[in-house]
Amino acid sequence: MCSRRWHPLIIALHWLALVLITGQFWLARLMLDETRDLIGRFTLYQWHKSLGLSIAALTLLRLALRLVLPSPQAVAMPGWQRLAAGAVQAGLYLCLLALPLSGLLMVSAAPIQLPTLLFGWIAVPHPIGPSKAVYEAMLAFHEVLFATLAVLAAVHAGAALLHQFVMRDGLMRRMWLGRGPQALP
Secondary structure, eight states: OOBSSOOHHHHHHHHHHHHHHHHHHHHHHHHTOTTSOHHHHHHHHHHHHHHHHHHHHHHHHHHHHHHHSOOOOOOOOOHHHHHHHHHHHHHHHHHHHHHHHHHHHHHHHOSSOOOEEETTTEEEOOSSOOOHHHHHHHHHHHHHHHHHHHHHHHHHHHHHHHIIIIIOOSTGGGGOSSOSOOBOO
16 A cells, blocks of 8 residues: 555654744844843744754654655656755755754854753753854855755745646645545555
């Protein structure tokens, strides 16, 4: 029996990632607001780092689950579309892993050493010490990765909407929460 949809856990992790990434975007905007008090900004930075590390962990879990859980039946599409979809998905996964890593390296190399406290409870070790060159390189890389993630996410969402509303091939149903055809006979 070949499923028409992704496993519910993979679906839930997909949509949870969207919520967390959206939260990260808004946290970044708030924490960079220099009119905020220092304690408030410190708290926002801690939440941003905690969510970033959580996104990386959930991404690794999702990748592991994709290896062990069955994939749904492929939707018919031209080879170039399948190749493009795979490249975009690989790019998204890469960004979701590289962004937290670059962020951790950035705060590790920061001139002012502030702890990273996972949800205010667990101190996360910084793998390197202060280095202005590394800090600036990781800051620039972090910004490029976020811009890349934003573009790839827009392409991913646009393609999903194209399949749903123009091509009407049922592709989006594979990743949608709720009821629908689960398996092929």
